[in-house]
Structure formats: structure tokens, C-alpha cells
Amino acid sequence: MFAQLSPAWRRTALAVATAAGFTALPAFAQKGATYRMMQDDFPFQAACIGVNIPTNNVAYKGYAIRVGNDAAVLWDTDTLRLVAGWTGGFVDTHGVVFDGNHGKHPQMIGDQKFAVGFGPGVAGANGSYADTRPEPYGPIDKSVAHWQGVHVNGMNVLLNYTVNGNTLISEQPGSVATEGQIAFTRTIKVEPPTSRFLFFKSSKTKAPFSLALADAEGAVKVTADNSVTIAGNGKVTVVTAANLPQGASLAAEGGRVSLKFATGTKGGTIKVAIWTGAEADSSKFAGIAAQAPDLADYSKGGPKRWTETVKLQGKLNTSATPDGAYVTDSITAPEDNPWKRRVRFGGMDFFADGKRAALCTHDGDIWIVSGLDSTLEQLEWSRFASGLYEPLGLQIVDGQIYVSGREGITRFTDFNNDGEADYYEAFNHDIMSTRGFHEFVFDLQRDAAGNFYYAKANPVNGGGRGFGDEKASRGNGTVCSHAGCLFKVSPDGKKFEVVARGFRAPNGIGVRADGQITTGDNEGTWVPTSPINWVDGKTFHGVINNLTPKAAAEAYAPPIMWLSHADFCNSNGGQTWVPNDNWGPFKGEMLYESYGKSSLYLVMRQDISNGRQQAAAVKFPLKFTSSVMRARWHPTDGQLYIAGLSEWQSNAARITGFDRVRYTGKPVYSVRGVKVVKDGVQLSFTQPLDPASVEDVQNWSGKRWNYIRSETYGSPEVNVGNSEKKGRETIDITAAKLSADGKTVTLKIADLKLANNQSLKWSLKAKDGTPVAQDIQHTIHEIPSANALN
């Protein structure tokens, strides 16, 4: 496959056709038009979102929701709180996935009319809104209130959550305009649990609870017609409610207006209205709640929103390995689309028939592409969902799409089979999220048992060094106990656990069918260069933040190998395992994706003592449309598909790409195994080699070096024997011996030493004369005491 000599500074193969992966320049890009980041044809955008009042009022996992009349509200899925309503705008486009800002997040634009301050928006049976979370991030006590998800229907949304573990609340935020004034409405359907006694069925709340409606300071007037008026600062806030069942009431206590439910309250649909304005206008709002819109019918899904599709042609053979065994095909991305959405793929999976794939974008959309056949001539892209909070992982299970993002794992249901999601379900949103722009949530993988895995970055400070320095910028976020962790979520979504910690920015993980987890990580603080981590559930993977337990930090497990920043990988993608023989001779081997170098590597592992491993990597010299980040095996054609984006340091050509790595069936000419032996290294190849070229040491060279793991950003390469000395050291390869079958070379290396990295480079011929020129990097944790034969 390879037969291409790869120098230190660049490792790609020849043969890219002139128009790698796209046929036409996006029209809007030519015109210099900007992307449409906040959509006016979709009801919400999820993000960490701030409002103006009170100071620092923020929803870490917020939905800014358009409610008509150029008004918007903010919903917090952690605290189940309608944070604020405002008129005259939506939210600004600050933030890492919007305008690229490192440190700011979207903030409301307009005139804020009401607020509920930070903390739980629901009080449970004990009547208290107190925040009982150990850290002020992630979901509040689920026994009080538990976020379920959001339905969309046209421009309406229905927010679903349970209260006291048994009462379902479904509420639709809205607005009513009258005489130039805008009131915010909450149409709240309450469904208490149903119980039976003999033949009598009843639905009544089993315990009291309250929903926070507005915080306001001033003189409070509660009237019998379910209206609360709070006057202060020359303004009044009027909260009214209609259709209150018996046992439900408006109350104003401690500066907060609540909708209170007593034990035994029956279900029903309550309409609440909130208005703020000049006192003179307040009389207009008597009875306004009754005008709140009725609930739309969400059970059947809404009308099709994105009726257009983007039809494109793919391109075959955009690059090839020199032996012709592997080629890339490009599946053209809908960079130019009618909605001016930016497309940066962060996750991808196939539907079972293999004809279609779903891809999520870091920009918050899910796209579905059809036409994934051998010709790629009729690609058709359609939109499936939008408004998501920085999704970077996607799985399809039983035809249903699951996406991981800053909120956790969300599952999508299309009730009416119109190709668009109607229900965005909080499959598991237990993960904590703070303001940090760098708290990326990466990848979504599954084991054979159906468990889900994904990872979260540490809140790296703007500029890349250190974590969660709020003094430098609030937008750096806070180190929370999920920072830099890898999570496992049970197949039913009910159980969420941290299975590994100590990561910095692991943009991509791998899960073998047997559940073995691997991760990469991005060099930086405590990460000297790109590692491949072997996660065994007990180990800590090196990145120390201010919450890292001391014992964990001491249990640091080095990776199975390092890849050098300079020439192999400066920023990782995911890992995947070759499932079978359909894709050439590498069944059961790991492939490593490099985001930064837009490259794919074969990882060759060697077992050493105490259940540990050491590994080597060799590149598939192919070219990709963008970075190499998320790989999946096609369910029917057996080929490898890779999606990627370009957002942080990468040599990726395009901002996004989706490529197929196709095995052509031609013989592969490559190294396929690397083992350190007593006095050297043993390399096995896929084809017999020419003895004369192998045994001439002029055709072999190598170097070695170490790294320094520290809290500085990355590491220089230093001498193996003397870390004060920078740079790589040339090793002395004294002999090369070829085995009788011509497929195994044993290199004798003088003064072989343990090394964080050793590189080997060769320019040989196969027995049939085909050039075999490659280079590898490997890590030597251990030098076995005996010369192995294989």
C-alpha cells in the first residue's frame, strides 16, 4: 500500500486528482457571504447562554428559544428553569463554534423583561429551591426534576421534564402581543401519575412542587384572579395564570413568583403569562394568560421544515497508496447549501442498509446523505436536526440517531417519517458543563453490549495553557469533576459513569467490540505529544487539573505509544479496529486517525510484561479532503469512511470532508508488525522482500528521542540519555537480516535503549521489485530479554 518514503515534515503520498473532493467552489464563499449562525427558521439554539439580569445569570446548557414577536426566552436544561425572556432580538454569535471567539458564549440581545436567577427552577416536595448539587453544574437532583427532552413542531417547542419523579411537565414557551406590548407565555401541561384504587383511576400529584416563574423585587400584590403584580424601579411585572386546577396557585415568596402545586392537584394545561412594563400599561394584562397559545400537537411531529436537498457528485480515486492497494473517494460535503449553514462534520454513522449516513456538525446540525454507492454520482444531502450544542460524536442504533455534545447524549425520533427529527430526547444529559469554550465533548462509540462511550476535554484556557483560569477570562470555564474524563453510559441511558480520567482534549476514542477502550489526546499541558492511551478502567492518563486526586495522579499509566508532534501527529482524531478481511490484511489491528496531520496510521502492538503493550505506527500515504477524525466501517461495502473538520491546528485543506478509504484488492506492500527484541527490532511485512536490499544497512536509518511530561505546553524532543539536550539522536543500525520466508526483517541496533520514540526509515525493494519505502515511529517501554522469532 505504501511504498512511499515519508520525510520528517510531511508524509503524504502522491496522486491527488486536481479537484480533491469537490467540484465547485461554494457560491456563497465566492461572494464572501457569511455563514448563518443563528437561524431564524429554527426555534432554538443550544449553548452556554447568558442574559443580562441578574449579573452573570447564565444557563450552562441553555436553549435560546424564539417565541415569536421578535421575542425569545432562555431555558436551562440543567436547572429546569425558564431563565429569562426578552424582546427585540435573539442571541449574539460569540463562541467557539459561532464567530470562533475563545472565551465568550452567546449572550441575549434585546430588552430583558423577566429573570429567574441561577439555581434550580423547580422546588420539590420540601418546597425549597436550594441548589443541592456538590458543584453548580450538571442536572439538579433528578428526584426533584429531571430533564427529558424537547419536541419541535414548526417554530414551536415543547419542553419535557418530570417533577418529583412521577409528574410529567410539558411546556410550550410563547408570546402574546397586544397594543404594542409583548407578554411571555408558558403553556404548561401537568400529567400527574395515574393510580388505581379498585375500579377508580385517578391522576393527582403525590407531593407538592413549585415552578419558578419570575424573580422580582418590589411591592407584591397578589389578587384573587391569579395575578401577581410586583412594582419596583418604575416598572411592574405582572404574572397571571389561567386554567389553574384546584391545588395549583400563583405565589410570591422571597422575591420569586412561583406556580405552586399542592399534593393531590389534578392534571391539566395551565397558561401562564409574564409581562413587564410601565405601570400605566399593566391593566391591559388582566386575563392575558388565557390568550396564551394552546399546545401544538407534538405527538405526530411537525411539518417538514427543510424541504430542499443538496445534490452533489462525489469523486472517486482522489488519492492512492503507491502500491494501489488503497484509494480514497470523496463524498462531497454540502458546504454550499440553501441555508448558509457552516458544515464541519464532527460525527458520523451509517444506517443499517448502508445507503445512507448521518453526520453531525460542530455547528449544531445533523445531515443525512444518501447515494453512498460505488459511484457516488448521486449524493443527496438533507437536514435532519439543528440547534444542537457543539455535537462531535454520532451513533446510529436500531435506526435511531444518537449524538454526543456538550449536553450529553441526545437521541432523535422522527415521528412522522418525514426525514426530520421531531423529538430531541435527553438520552443521558448527566454530564457537567461550565462556561469553558474548550470543554469539547468528543466522539461517541459503543461496545458490543450496547454501552456508549464519549469523552470531555479539560477547560483549557484561551491560548492553550493551563485549565479553567476564570481570573484570566470567565470564558475559560471552571474545572469540574467531569473535566478531562471518559464516560460510559448504559444502553438504556440510565447509568452514567466516569471510566477514565486525566485527559486534556481527547478528540477521538476507540472502542473495540470487546469493550476495550483507547483514546488519543492533544498535546499541551501535561501532554508532551500525542499519545495512544489504553484504558483499562483503573488508570489515570496524565493530565492533572486542580481536582485530580493525588492518588490518581500517582497512578499515571503511560500510553502504548507516542506520536511526535513534528511529523506524525500534533492533534488526534479517533481510533478504530479493522473488523474483518474485507479491507486488506489488517484484520484485528488498530487504526489511528490524526486530526492535525490529516492522516491515517496503522498501529502495530506488541505485548510486554505485566499486561502492558508498546506500539508502532506507520502511515497510509493517502490524502483526505479535510482532517482525519471520525472513522466508521460501512455495514455492507466493508470500506472505511472518515469524516473530519478543520477548526484548530490542522493541515486540513477544507473546513470539512467525508472520504472513503477503499481497498482495491491489489497486493499491499507494507510493514505490518513491529516488535522490539533483545538487540534490535523485528519488522514483519505483507510481502516477501528482496534480500539484497534488506541486508544493505545503507537502506535503513533511525533516530530516537524522549519527551518531558510537564505542565508546560507540549514537550521538546530531548536526548534519551540526557533530557537537558534537545533533539533526536541517530541510532546505529549495524545489521539487517531477512527471514527465510522473506517477510521478517531483524534489525540489529547498537546500544538499543528504552525510548519514548524511536523512528525507523527504510527504502527497500520487495522480492518482485516493487519499492517499499516507509518510516515508522514506535515507543520502547521494555526491551524483551530474549530474541523472539516472531
Place this chain on the structure above:
Amino acid sequence: MPALNLLRRCAALTVWLATGTGATLAAESEVRGLTLTVASGGKSDVSLAPNVWLHVPAGQPATPFVAPGKFTAAWAGTLSAELRADFTFHGEFTGHLKVTVGETVALDAEGTGDQPVQGKTVRLNKGTNQLLAEYTAPENGEAFVRLFWSNSETPYNPLPLTELRPADSAELQASQLRHQGRDLWAEARCAKCHITPGGMAELTMDAPSFNGLGTRRNPAWLAQWIEQPAVLRPSSLMPKLFHGTEAKGDSAAVAAFLASLQGPTPLAVTPGDAAVGQALFEKLHCGACHGSPDSGEAQPQQLSLQRVNAKFAPGALAAFLQRPEAHYAWIRMPNFKLTPAEAQNLAEFLSAAATKTEATSAPADAALIAQGKKLVTSSGCLNCHPLDGMKSELTAKPLVDLTADKWTAGCLADTPTDNSKAPAYAFTAAQRTALRAFAATDRTALTRHTAADFTTRQSEHLNCRACHGQHEGFPTYELLLGKLKPEWAAQFIGGTAKLKPRPWLESRMPAFPAYAQNLAAGLAQIHGFGPTSGADPKPAAAEDLVKSGHKLVGSQGGLQCISCHPVNDLGATQVFEAPGINLGYSFDRLQPSFFRRWLRAPTALQADSKMPVYFDEEGRSPLPDIEGGDGPKTIQAVWEYLRLGPQMPKPE
């Protein structure tokens, strides 16, 4: 320090070559570079050159040791390859160049100036290969050579400095001694007493001024220093002028006189914050030259800070730190552009860490002062140190009369006697050997100056490599060769540049105003470029290229340079790993050829660069829709856009 002996000189050279691209490093600390023999007018000069590079402006000598005029140059040594592989050699030169690798002639052609001449493809063995580059300068005009190589995996670049080793040559060692002797003649200010025909730039170097010295120095320290300079600073080139039983008294008299020289205004003493000063000491890497402030004389390469309290009068240290060159233009201590508060904080820190001393007052004994005044004029102090209104009465033999046989007596006696009248220098035996080797030449080298020679020596004296290549954000010294336009480098080294290219660094490039012009020209000339920027005409259809460049720098269908690089007042959009330098300055800063090589393969020039490699091995751009994906055109398009500098339209 100036008198680096030969070994140390080689070792220093090794260090700066070794800290180069970082991609490949031999474990051994060997001397890197090539043996360069230059011949002109029947004379030859041998030196260690970093590479097959050279630039000689019309009418100037190739080195100070040969006369101006047509010359030949030959670089000899070995070139190492990682594996047996084929390489093509290319030259940018005037005159004639022949390059032989092993037995094979790799290039043999007349030069065409800046247009590269491509040679043959030759096979290099793994390990060392003999390399000989023979150059004949043109009859007239500027002579220059820049040699490059390339192959399928190596983009067009100079030969890697880490892979070059000089040919063994007894003549190289002998010649280096002569160079060192010449250097010492200037550094020890020999010409200040022994009249020397001028030409070498450093012959005009001054010494600390006596005007107002009493305000700046403590009297007790002055007396000690004058009596035994080498005791206070072993590497000092200040000679001991007073000998025998009178030495102590004479020194005290001179000190008393100097202490009486009060400046126009007393220095203000403003207390600073030592902790803040300590942080600044670390930020500015002061330790690179001084070690830690509490270290003594243990490290001969570093200037101890233990005696700052003894030396500096109250308030004088802060004033000195703020403007070191105020009373001594050629001082090696650079100007860090400290604010008054920074200088006070740093002074406070240094003072707290240094040995405490009792304050002494200046002797008021008029007779002693008068005696000192007399000694200052008679003993030669004023030959080096300026003092308004007074002249030295000491004369010595002019250089022309100092025949080589005389360089073993007087200042250069192996064992100076106590009754000698000659100043006693703390020369080492190696330094005396070097001076004598130089004495044996016709000494015309002192009449000639080349910026390349100046830079090679002064970059060692000024300790450039103590920071460059040592800390993040400090390009290696070798990378600077041929990187910066000399006009920009002169501003940056001289401290007159308005901008800081890497504003995120806590450290700052200090100013060396007296040295800047020559260093800037020398950095370029060592690499084969002229002392002023060469012609860089706009290509045809430049406006279309500008449009392409504008798009390439942007994020909409471009290479997204603006993710990390600001463009004028538009900040970088997404700096994740390392901030980039503002592209609005790039055209003013960079040699165009450096820019081309850098964009083509940044990690080939600097292995740890965070800058991505965008171009493939054939040099093609990854964006076929811009300039047809043609690599050189794509790179030129970015350059044409950068050419607009402050007028660059904002990237999208």
C-alpha cells in the same frame, strides 16, 4: 569572554548549529559547518562557514583577511544523508559554482543571479559524503552563492546545517587563531594606545565614560576595580595599570578623582518591589548571561551580579538598567526598554540578592584627588575612557612599529613583572597565542570590515544563542540567517521597531543599538543575501494574485491562516495551540525567499513549529480551486497579498 579560545569557539558554534532545526541531531558535540577557503590577490583565508553561502558586495573584500577584488572560495567537508538517496543540487549565485559530491559533479555552471541553476541528480550514501563547492566570483559586481538541494521528499532548502562537518584542516585552526587575535586586538582596545590604521568596525568601540562617574559608582569599588580588575571580573579586558607597592595608593587616588566627577544631577533613589523584580529577571531571561543573582564567580561564562551593591552608587543601578548604553555605547548589556518602575523593581531584586556593603563616602582629600587626576592623564586611562576637557598624555608605539617579535613583552609578556610599566591584561595563554598569530600577519585585516565577519564574532560576544533556540518563541540563531529583511532586522535589533512580532511572549527582544546595523547586514550576508533587501518586483497579474492571497488567508475556502494569525487590527479568530505573528507585518519582516520556503514546509525549517504543512511532496497546494492548486503560484499569491501590509483588505 571575548577571548574565547579556539575550542570554546568551536563548541559555541556547535551549540548554535545543534539547536537548529531540531529535526536531526548527532549525539556528539561535534563542530558543524564547512571549511571555507577564500583566496584573493595571492592571499587566502580559511574559516568555518555554516553552509555554502556567501555574499560579497561589489568592491568589498570576501573576508577581512583578503583584499577586495575577484576571489575564489571553496567549501570543503562532508554532508550526511539519512538513507542512501538521490538529491538534486541547485544554486542561486553570480560567477561560477562547481559542487562535487563524492566523485560526482553535482553542479557546474555559470550563475544567473537570483534565478536558481539546477544541477544534476546525484546519489548520496547513508552517512557522510565528501562535499566540495568551488566558487569563482564574477569579475565585477556583487558576488553571492546560496546552495540548495531537493528530492522527492525534501523541498528546496539549504543543506541541513546539522548534517555538515568541516574538512580537517590544520590551516583552519591556524587561521582561526589569526581571526581570534584580530578580534582581541579590537576587544582589548589595543588600538587606543597603539595607533592602528582603521577599517574594522570595532576599532572605534568606546569604553565607559568618566563624565559624571562619581555619581554612578561607589568610591570603594572604583579603587578595588582599578587595582585588580581581574579579581572582580575574571573575564575583564580592563588592564591593571598600577603595579608594585604604589598600586594600592595610585588606584585609590584615581578612584578618588573619579569619585569627584559628579554628574549634573544626583540620581533619585526610588525603592522597588523585589518580588516583582525577580519575576522580571526570570521573564527577561537575565540569567542567560548572569546566572542566578546569588551565584558567585563559579561560572566563568556568566557575569556575576554579586557586587552590584558595591559597584553602583545609590540609584545608579536602576538608571543603568534602564539605559545601559547611556555612558558606554558599545556595552554588551542590551537595552530591555524597561519602564522606570521595572528598572527599580529589578534593581531592588538584584540589590537584595547581592552582597551587602557598607556605604562609603568619596574621599575629600584634595591632594589625593589631584594625584588621581594626574595619574588619569599619565597612565592611559583616557586613551579608552572619555572625559570632557581632558586628554591623555600617554602614548605607545603605533601598531606598525610592533613587529611580531615584540608581542612577547609588555602587555603580552607571559609573566608580567611587578615593575613593568605596561598595563597588565588578564590574557590567557591561548589568547596571547592568538594575538601573536595575528601579529605574524600583515595586519591589513584591521583595515577591512565585513558585516558577516562582524556578526559571526559579535553574535558570540553578545551571547545571542543563550536565548535564541533556548526558549519558546525565540527562533534559533541559524533560522534568523536569511530569514529577516536587513532593514527590519536593523530596527528590531536596534530597538527602534515599533511593533513586537510576538506580543504574547513575556520576554522581549532587547536592543543593541551600536551593533544593530552590522548584525542585521551580517545575518543576511552570512546566508548569501545582500546587506539591503534585493529587488522583489510585483509579478504580472499581481492584482489577481492578491485576490487569491486574500482568499487563501481567510477561512472561507482558504487555508484559514487567520485562525492563528492576526492581520493588522483584525485579531486571530481561533488560537488553540500557538498564536501566530501578525501577517500585516510579514512583508516588512521576511525575506521573500524565506517566506516561500517557510510556507512550503515550515517544519522542515523549524521542526517544532505549530504551523501546519499544507503543501504535498510535489509542492501542490491542497486547494485546487485557487491558482489551480499550483504551489509556487499559491505561495506567491499569499505574498502579494502580504505585500499590501497595512492596506491588506480584511480576510474573511
